[in-house]
Amino acid sequence: MREEIMAVSAEALVGEVAKLKVLGYRLVTLSCTELDASNLDILYHFDKDLGLKHLRLTAPKAAAVPSISPVYFAALLVENEIQDFFGLRFEGLVVDYRGTLYLEEEALKTPYCRFSLRSADQREGPAAALDAETNHPNAEKF
Amino acid sequence: MRKTVIPFGPQHPVLPEPIHLKLTVEDERIIEAIPNLGYVHRGLERLADIRDFHQMIQVVERVCGICSVIHALCYCQGIEEIMGVEVPPRARYLRVMWSELHRIQSHLLWLGLFADSFGFESLFMQFWRVREKIMDISEATTGNRVIVSVNVIGGVRRNPDPEQIRWVLAQIDWVEAELQRLEDTMLEDYTVKKRTVGKGVLTRQQAYELGAVGPVLRGSGVAQDARQTGYAAYGELHFEPVVETDGDCYARNKVRFRETLASIDLIRRAIHRLPDGEVRTKIKGIKPPQGETVNRVEQPRGELLYYLKGSGQKTLDRVRIRTPTFANIPPLLVMLPGHFLSDVPVVTLSIDPCISCTER
Amino acid sequence: MFRMTPNIVRNLVVRKSTRMYPVEVREPFAQVRGELFNDIERCIFCGTCEVKCPSQCIQVDKKACIWTCDPFACVFCGVCVDTCPAKSLYQKTKYRSPTGERIIISQQGQPRKKDKAKDRAGESGTPKGSGEEKADPGGDPAT
Numbered sequence: 001m002r003e004e005i006m007a008v009s010a011e012a013l014v015g016e017v018a019k020l021k022v023l024g025y026r027l028v029t030l031s032c033t034e035l036d037a038s039n040l041d042i043l044y045h046f047d048k049d050l051g052l053k054h055l056r057l058t059a060p061k062a063a064a065v066p067s068i069s070p071v072y073f074a075a076l077l078v079e080n081e082i083q084d085f086f087g088l089r090f091e092g093l094v095v096d097y098r099g100t101l102y103l104e105e106e107a108l109k110t111p112y113c114r115f116s117l118r119s120a121d122q123r124e125g126p127a128a129a130l131d132a133e134t135n136h137p138n139a140e141k142f
Numbered sequence: 143m144r145k146t147v148i149p150f151g152p153q154h155p156v157l158p159e160p161i162h163l164k165l166t167v168e169d170e171r172i173i174e175a176i177p178n179l180g181y182v183h184r185g186l187e188r189l190a191d192i193r194d195f196h197q198m199i200q201v202v203e204r205v206c207g208i209c210s211v212i213h214a215l216c217y218c219q220g221i222e223e224i225m226g227v228e229v230p231p232r233a234r235y236l237r238v239m240w241s242e243l244h245r246i247q248s249h250l251l252w253l254g255l256f257a258d259s260f261g262f263e264s265l266f267m268q269f270w271r272v273r274e275k276i277m278d279i280s281e282a283t284t285g286n287r288v289i290v291s292v293n294v295i296g297g298v299r300r301n302p303d304p305e306q307i308r309w310v311l312a313q314i315d316w317v318e319a320e321l322q323r324l325e326d327t328m329l330e331d332y333t334v335k336k337r338t339v340g341k342g343v344l345t346r347q348q349a350y351e352l353g354a355v356g357p358v359l360r361g362s363g364v365a366q367d368a369r370q371t372g373y374a375a376y377g378e379l380h381f382e383p384v385v386e387t388d389g390d391c392y393a394r395n396k397v398r399f400r401e402t403l404a405s406i407d408l409i410r411r412a413i414h415r416l417p418d419g420e421v422r423t424k425i426k427g428i429k430p431p432q433g434e435t436v437n438r439v440e441q442p443r444g445e446l447l448y449y450l451k452g453s454g455q456k457t458l459d460r461v462r463i464r465t466p467t468f469a470n471i472p473p474l475l476v477m478l479p480g481h482f483l484s485d486v487p488v489v490t491l492s493i494d495p496c497i498s499c500t501e502r
Numbered sequence: 503m504f505r506m507t508p509n510i511v512r513n514l515v516v517r518k519s520t521r522m523y524p525v526e527v528r529e530p531f532a533q534v535r536g537e538l539f540n541d542i543e544r545c546i547f548c549g550t551c552e553v554k555c556p557s558q559c560i561q562v563d564k565k566a567c568i569w570t571c572d573p574f575a576c577v578f579c580g581v582c583v584d585t586c587p588a589k590s591l592y593q594k595t596k597y598r599s600p601t602g603e604r605i606i607i608s609q610q611g612q613p614r615k616k617d618k619a620k621d622r623a624g625e626s627g628t629p630k631g632s633g634e635e636k637a638d639p640g641g642d643p644a645t
């Protein structure tokens with residue numbers, strides 16, 4: 001990437017973001033990528049005078065991440081989206097859809113995770129991980 | 143006063159797309175709006191797992207029906223950046239031409255729908271009549287009307303000949319003349335002003351902090367447009383963003399109208415400077431994309447961001463799309479409270495919502 | 503309100519901008535990507551189109567030399583036409599007209615081998631480039 005990326009930890013995240021807000025940065029969005037079976041990579045993109053700046057947070061799937069929506073209200077939709085698609089919990093969201101922004105309440109899946117994070121009552125073991133890779137919900141439609 | 147909750151959408155006469163807003167009203171005034179998404183969610187980002195990175199062009203074009211060229215452009219620029227592919231100058235200018243054509247048709251569509259949202263049916267028809275000409279240009283130069291599949295990694299697929307270019311210029315002159323005839327009505331008419339001035343005000347500070355993009359941000363007085371970064375050939379065309387300062391529905395309307403005329407100008411400038419030569423770089427023999435990038439372009443609705451990550455395989459690891467409407471929904475939630483229920487369609491449409499984009 | 507009046511008056515006197523559609527149809531532009539066809543005699547059954555098609559609507563049976571396409575899944579992108587090494591695919595400028603029934607285009611070709619002449623003699627029963635065959639009974643090809 002051309003722009004500067006700064007790694008942050010979950011504890012320091014809200015402080016760093018608040019600092020950027022004071023400096024006059026605009027929140028562009030968050031991008032979440034799955035790294036492996038237990039870790040997610042979240043990029044926070046900020047913009048000021050057409051220059052981008054990114055914060056990178058590596059978050060374990062199981063632990064909750066502090067929400068930045070109290071600082072930047074604009075983060076509420078994207079944090080809810082990540083909650084839906086990757087099953088990551090955000091703590092302190094201003095409006096918390098609890099994983100039902102896009103998905104229905106009955107659907108307990110994390111459709112954007114390749115590795116098994118489906119709830120234990122569906123399938124188990126390494127076969128489930130393999131299955132989740134080949135049979136993710138979108139594959140059936142096409 | 144008792145509170146009532148009124149659902150607005152997903153099916154509503156003025157909204158062509160399924161957004162659902164839960165409006166809490168007191169008497170006739172709105173005190174809270176909560177959006178509910180998910181009616182057209184298709185999971186296109188995940189298709190990157192089974193389609194290779196060339197086929198993803200056709201997939202990302204279908205994120206939004208109105209601005210297919212610009213989605214594909216952003217995606218291709220991202221991949222070109224990772225792979226280190228140089229795009230020929232003629233292709234860069236042609237990309238500008240097609241992007242601006244798409245901006246014009248999208249803005250004309252919006253101007254029509256906006257007129258319709260306050261019940262000005264004949265104005266609506268007028269704008270759509272003009273728009274038809276732009277669709278014809280698209281069809282004649284690229285081969286399809288809306289989803290034109292003209293961008294590829296390394297350039298563009300069509301190379302219009304000089305005669306076609308002359309024809310495009312003539313058609314654009316006609317469009318400009320027709321628009322100037324409608325300018326007086328759209329910007330000065332009593333009924334239009336009555337319904338839009340002072341509605342849905344977003345201050346400069348609010349717009350910036352809520353992450354508004356595109357005409358919503360520029361209507362509030364922030365001169366920010368991703369085209370200023372000079373991608374494709376914009377850096378050589380002396381591009382100036384269109385800015386209004388009032389921050390209400392009327393200002394956004396004015397920004398879009400003026401942008402339409404500015405786009406016509408940009409097309410002329412791009413065509414006059416159109417270099418000769420190749421339009422497509424061969425990318426045979428270059429390894430599939432490995433690395434990550436963030437690319438931004440300006441869509442009709444605002445800034446569009448793609449985050450792409452590849453690991454040297456034929457399929458990409460992650461395609462993340464942040465569409466402009468997604469960023470403009472939080473400002474909408476702040477704009478709505480305090481307005482009458484009858485103003486909701488006008489204010490909602492003033493951000494130019496594209497829900498298919500938003501949910502991907 | 504009166505600002506619209508000149509436009510309205512003008513619209514009363516100028517030519518109509520709409521067409522009586524099914525009766526009067528505009529000529530398509532020369533470069534339009536419309537319905538997809540395969541000139542099966544030139545096809546070498548390499549399978550490139552099957553791999554490249556973003557909507558995965560083509561199947562090529564290399565052994566039996568059958569080219570199958572689901573025309574309703576085709577998105578008219580023209581990628582297959584661009585990449586076909588034998589230039590056997592082409593698109594007409596007209597779009598496919600709507601039909602009531604789903605059809606699958608299936609074309610039987612002949613293998614391109616050195617012993618082509620022999621094959622041809624053996625398969626004289628199959629008409630060359632027999633055109634679209636119906637996959638489901640009763641379906642009429644929309645050509």
Ligand code: SF4
Pocket residue numbers: 540544545546547548549550551552562585586587588589590591
């Ligand atoms: S790419 Fe062309 S030659 Fe190859 S199988 Fe398809 S139609 Fe036949």
Ligand code: SF4
Pocket residue numbers: 538554555556557558559560575576577578579580581582583
């Ligand atoms: S035109 Fe596009 S969608 Fe249709 S068969 Fe060819 S590659 Fe597939």
